[in-house]
Amino acid sequence: MTLDSKIPAGRLEDKWTSYQAKSHLINPANKKKLNILVVGSGLAGAGAAATLAELGYQVQCFCYQDSPRRAHSVAAQGGINAAKNYQHDGDSVWRMFYDTLKGGDFRSREANTYRLAELSAPLIDHFVQQGVPFAREYGGVLANRSFGGVQVQRTFYARGQTGQQLLLAAYSQLSKMIRAKKVAMFARHEVLDIVVIQGKAKGVIARDLATGEIKRFAADAVVLATGGYSRVFRLSTLAIGCNGSAIWKAHKRGAYFAAPSFTQIHPTALPQTSESQSKLTLMSESLRNDGRIWVPKKKDDNRQAKDIPEEERDYYLERRYPSFGNLAPRDIASRAAKERIDAGYGVGQLKNAVYLDFKHAINKLGKDVIQDKYGNLFSMYEKITGINAYEEPMKISPAAHFSMGGLWVDYELMTSIPGLYAIGECNYSDHGANRLGANSLLQTSIDGYFILPNTINNYLEGELKETRPDVNHPEFVKVEDEVKSQIGKILAINGHRTTDDFHRELGKVMWQECAMSRNKKGLEKAILQIKEIKDAFWKEVKVTGHDNEMNPELEKALRLADFIELAILMCTDALERNESCGAHFREEYQTEDGEAMRNDEDYKYVSVWEYDAGDFKLHKEVLEFEYVQPTVRSYK
Amino acid sequence: MKITFKIWRQEGANSEGSFKTYDIDGLTEDMSFLEALDHLNERLVLKGEKVVAFDHDCREGICGQCGVFINGRAHGPHDHMTTCQLHMRSFKDGETIVVEPYRAGAFPVVKDLVVDRTAFDRIIEQGAYITAKTGTAAEANAILIPKEVADNSMDVAACIGCGACVATCKNASAALFTSAKINHLNKLPQGQPEAHRRLVGMTDQMAIENFGSCTFTAACEVECPAEISISSIAEMNARYVKAKLFG
Ligand SMILES: Cc1cc2nc3c(=O)[nH]c(=O)nc-3n(C[C@H](O)[C@H](O)[C@H](O)COP(=O)(O)OP(=O)(O)OC[C@H]3O[C@@H](n4cnc5c(N)ncnc54)[C@H](O)[C@@H]3O)c2cc1C
Ligand code: FES
Numbered sequence: 001m002t003l004d005s006k007i008p009a010g011r012l013e014d015k016w017t018s019y020q021a022k023s024h025l026i027n028p029a030n031k032k033k034l035n036i037l038v039v040g041s042g043l044a045g046a047g048a049a050a051t052l053a054e055l056g057y058q059v060q061c062f063c064y065q066d067s068p069r070r071a072h073s074v075a076a077q078g079g080i081n082a083a084k085n086y087q088h089d090g091d092s093v094w095r096m097f098y099d100t101l102k103g104g105d106f107r108s109r110e111a112n113t114y115r116l117a118e119l120s121a122p123l124i125d126h127f128v129q130q131g132v133p134f135a136r137e138y139g140g141v142l143a144n145r146s147f148g149g150v151q152v153q154r155t156f157y158a159r160g161q162t163g164q165q166l167l168l169a170a171y172s173q174l175s176k177m178i179r180a181k182k183v184a185m186f187a188r189h190e191v192l193d194i195v196v197i198q199g200k201a202k203g204v205i206a207r208d209l210a211t212g213e214i215k216r217f218a219a220d221a222v223v224l225a226t227g228g229y230s231r232v233f234r235l236s237t238l239a240i241g242c243n244g245s246a247i248w249k250a251h252k253r254g255a256y257f258a259a260p261s262f263t264q265i266h267p268t269a270l271p272q273t274s275e276s277q278s279k280l281t282l283m284s285e286s287l288r289n290d291g292r293i294w295v296p297k298k299k300d301d302n303r304q305a306k307d308i309p310e311e312e313r314d315y316y317l318e319r320r321y322p323s324f325g326n327l328a329p330r331d332i333a334s335r336a337a338k339e340r341i342d343a344g345y346g347v348g349q350l351k352n353a354v355y356l357d358f359k360h361a362i363n364k365l366g367k368d369v370i371q372d373k374y375g376n377l378f379s380m381y382e383k384i385t386g387i388n389a390y391e392e393p394m395k396i397s398p399a400a401h402f403s404m405g406g407l408w409v410d411y412e413l414m415t416s417i418p419g420l421y422a423i424g425e426c427n428y429s430d431h432g433a434n435r436l437g438a439n440s441l442l443q444t445s446i447d448g449y450f451i452l453p454n455t456i457n458n459y460l461e462g463e464l465k466e467t468r469p470d471v472n473h474p475e476f477v478k479v480e481d482e483v484k485s486q487i488g489k490i491l492a493i494n495g496h497r498t499t500d501d502f503h504r505e506l507g508k509v510m511w512q513e514c515a516m517s518r519n520k521k522g523l524e525k526a527i528l529q530i531k532e533i534k535d536a537f538w539k540e541v542k543v544t545g546h547d548n549e550m551n552p553e554l555e556k557a558l559r560l561a562d563f564i565e566l567a568i569l570m571c572t573d574a575l576e577r578n579e580s581c582g583a584h585f586r587e588e589y590q591t592e593d594g595e596a597m598r599n600d601e602d603y604k605y606v607s608v609w610e611y612d613a614g615d616f617k618l619h620k621e622v623l624e625f626e627y628v629q630p631t632v633r634s635y636k
Numbered sequence: 637m638k639i640t641f642k643i644w645r646q647e648g649a650n651s652e653g654s655f656k657t658y659d660i661d662g663l664t665e666d667m668s669f670l671e672a673l674d675h676l677n678e679r680l681v682l683k684g685e686k687v688v689a690f691d692h693d694c695r696e697g698i699c700g701q702c703g704v705f706i707n708g709r710a711h712g713p714h715d716h717m718t719t720c721q722l723h724m725r726s727f728k729d730g731e732t733i734v735v736e737p738y739r740a741g742a743f744p745v746v747k748d749l750v751v752d753r754t755a756f757d758r759i760i761e762q763g764a765y766i767t768a769k770t771g772t773a774a775e776a777n778a779i780l781i782p783k784e785v786a787d788n789s790m791d792v793a794a795c796i797g798c799g800a801c802v803a804t805c806k807n808a809s810a811a812l813f814t815s816a817k818i819n820h821l822n823k824l825p826q827g828q829p830e831a832h833r834r835l836v837g838m839t840d841q842m843a844i845e846n847f848g849s850c851t852f853t854a855a856c857e858v859e860c861p862a863e864i865s866i867s868s869i870a871e872m873n874a875r876y877v878k879a880k881l882f883g
Contacts, residue, residue, distance in 0.1 A: 047770075065693055066752070067701075067754065069797055070694070070700060074694065125773035125774060128826070129768050130765075130766055130768070130826075133786050133790040135790075139780070140780030140781050140782050141780060165790075172764050173765055173770075175760045176761070176765040178757075178761055179761040187757075210746055239694045276664070277666075277667075278670070278671050380696070380697065383697070449771075450770070450771070543681070544687065545686045550648075551686075552689055552690075
């Protein structure tokens with residue numbers, strides 16, 4: 001199969017408009033006959049399900065939590081970007097497009113990235129209409145702040161709970177369509193496989209997590225909106241249930257996986273304090289607007305932060321990147337922290353943290369202003385650590401956070417399996433090798449609300465004349481049997497190690513070799529180690545309880561089985577890319593002062609992987625830059 | 637740290653439940669309460685027993701999925717804190733901790749510590765939205781909203797839907813939850829056209845779902861992780877009276 005990105009012809013500024021003008025329409029009477037499955041109820045899934053239902057399609061929507069309102073979009077704190085130029089600070093669609101493309105280190109498509117910027121302003125209009133209580137100025141207009149990697153203020157926010165407020169708006173709209181009986185919601189249902197019939201996606205197999213029942217769902221198209229897979233590292237800022245299972249199963253059924261190793265390590269999370277830790281809590285990047293990051297100039301300095309005088313502090317981001325300072329993009333800020341920590345300047349119990357200090361901001365602006373902006377983050381910090389950050393600096397550390405990589409999609413957000421779409425964080429679309437802060441809520445939302453509802457017609461129009469898919473088709477029986485046999489197999493092993501034990505082992509390998517900095521030797525070793533983990537898992541894991549009941553241990557094991565396989569692909573991908581770009585930093589390819597060395601001559605493509613009976617075959621989507629010349633990405 | 641957990645075990649909605657006692661060693665003060673349960677569950681697996689089922693997801697106090705009764709209090713010993721934010725440093729070495737599911741008629745037990753809170757979703761379905769289709773919005777700054785109004789709306793919009801308010805209320809009332817959502821939207825200009833329908837639809841659904849009525853004991857606001865004040869309930873009631881009197 002060749003990779004057709006389906007980028008519309010014409011000027012960059014006109015592509016989306018002309019696409020919409022030319023794409024097929026389906027009349028309302030026919031839409032009613034068509035059934036769409038939306039897997040996921042985050043911003044991408046809920047937005048898509050509600051909008052598709054408003055347009056007249058029959059929708060079934062799934063999430064593994066007990067309510068769609070709990071999808072992990074809820075946890076986003078900092079904000080959402082839009083090129084409104086409300087601050088009159090020189091922002092524009094073009095500038096936002098450029099910032100995003102550059103932020104991604106020129107590893108995404110111009111056309112997609114431009115569309116992201118173009119649809120950002122109408123998205124804010126949409127959310128305001130839906131009643132999102134965004135922060136306001138005294139005059140009643142919307143307020144903004146800035147986020148890493150840009151020099152304008154284009155981020156909209158609702159205190160430190162922007163994701164929550166956007167998700168609840170999407171959930172409300174979804175609820176409206178559930179009440180109208182246009183969406184059937186299946187909460188506590190986990191999709192475990194995709195059914196492909198004659199090359200087209202026609203349904204899914206899901207497990208009812210409350211009863212253990214395995215169910216078949218047939219449809220004319222399937223939309224995956226299952227979020228990020230950073231739990232492959234085990235410790236991450238993601239929710240415990242976040243998984244890669246649906247996209248991994250789709251991959252094994254033929255959907256190509258793009259840039260799996262592009263994962264973002266966030267610079268400002270709370271440091272790990274013990275082995276038993278289950279997650280790392282994010283401290284919003286917005287804190288870097290007013291907080292200054294530093295470590296002591298002296299190695300192994302055991303003094304308390306407040307006892308270290310100004311001249312003995314190393315504000316290393318301000319020192320290395322004077323024009324962006326504390327607002328340097330995430331990959332750069334994370335790597336800089338790792339560099340200081342590895343060199344022995346880390347602070348805290350395990351010497352694995354750096355300081356984020358608000359002293360100067362409080363002195364300058366007053367405690368009230370800081371409290372108004374970040375109050376809930378400070379109180380969250382205190383709940384977890386017992387420390388009052390108005391009095392002493394926060395201790396922060398890098399943590400796995402976001403997957404730029406995901407299922408390969410074309411301009412219409414369709415995967416390489418016709419009828420199977422991937423939207424939101426689970427696809428690879430706009431962020432390239434590094435995502436800018438506050439661009440993900442944007443991408444997930446426009447995928448679901450604005451793009452998919454326009455592009456899916458183009459495919460469904462052709463499906464109208466087909467017979468409606470049926471759950472009694474032999475392929476459904478076959479896939480269901482495969483799912484059941486995998487469950488049976490896991491339960492039958494009855495080994496001597498817990499799922500968590502394997503997950504900790506996998507996480508350590510991935511964090512060591514496939515996170516902030518990577519090298520050939522380490523990746524080769526990691527692949528071997530993960531294969532051993534896989535073998536051991538299938539021989540030694542112990543899962544108690546049964547398949548026909550609520551069984552959280554079984555859920556965990558099924559997710560981990562898929563993570564292990566995905567981890568091998570991630571390392572394979574990182575190994576293949578002999579350059580440093582964005583979040584992908586290969587130690588062999590760096591400048592003398594430790595900056596990333598991109599290689600456009602040989603690697604100006606998206607790595608697109610095909611599953612091939614346990615092996616992976618590489619395809620290349622070469623990126624054409626017609627409007628912007630890739631430059632060295634400098635934030636100095 | 638060593639802890640004795642007395643945990644409610646119940647196979648399913650229609651089975652009888654009972655407390656089981658587990659002595660567990662090797663905990664640390666830095667562990668979160670849910671990590672202590674993880675630790676217990678790993679031990680149970682190795683002994684060949686079924687794990688304790690409990691709800692959780694984000695583990696950072698925002699998704700609202702976690703929530704159990706700990707020593708007789710929803711979300712444990714602290715005010716305004718979710719179960720997932722609770723750490724073992726809040727307990728003493730050697731202590732016995734009693735853990736049970738939320739008890740409320742409208743929240744039936746699914747298994748062990750897991751309850752069914754879908755009644756909340758059905759309240760939301762009765763009007764917690766603004767009826768406007770995607771793609772029909774006007775320019776955002778065309779609606780000016782004073783900062784105080786946006787801030788007040790945000791104060792109540794912060795509800796995480798965990799259900800602690802119901803679980804802790806002697807009447808099992810959902811008034812705090814329902815009022816928070818109604819007030820979030822009804823305070824804003826965008827929410828005005830449907831304000832009345834929303835108010836009536838959502839409060840009626842509260843009764844249909846068998847939540848009790850509010851007698852202003854204020855127990856809920858103490859537990860609420862989002863610190864929503866019971867003045868929100870008073871505001872809802874005032875709106876209700878006004879709506880009934882003036883239509
Ligand atoms: C702590 C944190 C803070 C963040 N802050 C910001 C920010 O300030 N700004 C910003 O722009 N971005 C931020 N992000 C990133 C952003 O929040 C996410 O990328 C985005 O919300 C993802 O949305 P989504 O709809 O793709 O996925 P999610 O919201 O994760 O939703 C996934 C959905 O899929 C369902 N699901 C998953 N697997 C299955 C399965 N197998 N079967 C059935 N259902 C399934 C889940 O139940 C859920 O409903 C943050 C991320 C984190 C983790
Ligand atoms: S697990 Fe999300 S609030 Fe506790």
